Amino acid sequence: MASEVIEQAGRRAVTAISRQSLHGEIVNRLRDMIIEGDLQPGQRIYENQLGEELGVSRTPLREALKFLASEGLVELVPSRGAMVKRFSAKDIEDMLIVIRSMEMLAARLACAKASDEGIARLRDLHDAMVRHYQAGERLEYYKLNQQIHTGIVALADNAPLAEVHGLLQSRVKRIRFVGHEGPERWAAAVAEHERIMAALEARDAETLARELDVHLANGWERVKSTI
């Protein structure tokens, strides 16, 4: 998905293979804008204005908005247009419960189905993340943290699971991104990750699920305190 965006930046040089439709590009663009907070929750989206800003006409933009509405990032009110969807605290909490449950399922599946190489790749990510922690690089740490959680889900080799997990993840990303935790909590999170990696490498499904359970519950507490 990200590669498509990169490729389209090169416009004409692209060969016929990965040419994406314009509305597809707009979807990715807008999704990023929403996740990164360029478009804020509750903000109304004016099609003419946004279209002009992006340099596209209303038609593909509207198609993109319908797509994002189905993803739940945008709210569509008939005859009144589109808004960036705003989530309540309960919504977020509910999503995190579901994400937690899905990662626990993924953990069990991954222990059974993951390849040794896949687990090794995750170990590499983990080690890199720890280095960023030690260097105090929050943003890099955060990104690798995300990749590890997504990676565990990917190891489960269950496309629909990865899809819905990604769907919910994209909605809470915006929130989690702002979560700055204190040094002792950060250290605790890293320690939890270490135990998670160990359980995965041992392919101990129940331990892994339990560790993820407490890690995600703690993570939610860590973030909640910042809202």
Added chain:
Amino acid sequence: MASEVIEQAGRRAVTAISRQSLHGEIVNRLRDMIIEGDLQPGQRIYENQLGEELGVSRTPLREALKFLASEGLVELVPSRGAMVKRFSAKDIEDMLIVIRSMEMLAARLACAKASDEGIARLRDLHDAMVRHYQAGERLEYYKLNQQIHTGIVALADNAPLAEVHGLLQSRVKRIRFVGHEGPERWAAAVAEHERIMAALEARDAETLARELDVHLANGWERVKSTI
């Protein structure tokens, strides 16, 4: 003015385009057509033809297709248009694993959060379903069966959970619908449902989750044999 809206919400949206946008109508229409098999998996969708059939122009139809593509019911190939998405056996199996996990989560939440009235309503649905079973009315049985499973999820009072559950459910509905099971398996399914209801009424979360687990695993086996 307001009463009109309420009446429309309460009854059927017979007056096609009054409050909902046209693309919204088309989304619902097409979703039903796909789920009920009017549009078959792998079938290519020609915008002009389908639009003429539905009596709408291509613009709102295309918007509807984008929406359904995000739902995963339609596949969009750049420059080649839309197809009804076809799922592999593994896809279906993967979805059922996720659905099962989500219903188990819903079960645990429902035991803690459901109102007594909500559980009573589900009991009514269950009893009605049993009557349809005794009368041998497969279609009615099937519909109430679906409603009960959806109802358990609804009792969990977790909107995102209900949403993703419904998303996956809509994809497998088409498959499950054709599942004709023999009399002894049907009887077993009803017995499982009886135990599920009992556990829910007792608010015994672990028993309920376990019963749902075996019920859904069995259900999958029952359906798998028909594919």
Added chain:
DNA sequence: ATTTTTTATACTGTATACAAAATGCTTGCG
């Protein structure tokens, strides 16, 4: 006869134009 090239057709992708609805503002009246 088979393969390749060319050409025609049909379909998708995007833009623009027009119609309907809603919002905001101004003006007139109480």
Added chain:
DNA sequence: CGCAAGCATTTTGTATACAGTATAAAAAAT
């Protein structure tokens, strides 16, 4: 001074037109 009604403006909803691309069919060459 406040409120309401009507008008103007803005914005969404839908249709249509045009351009680009893929597919299929037909013709030519090996």
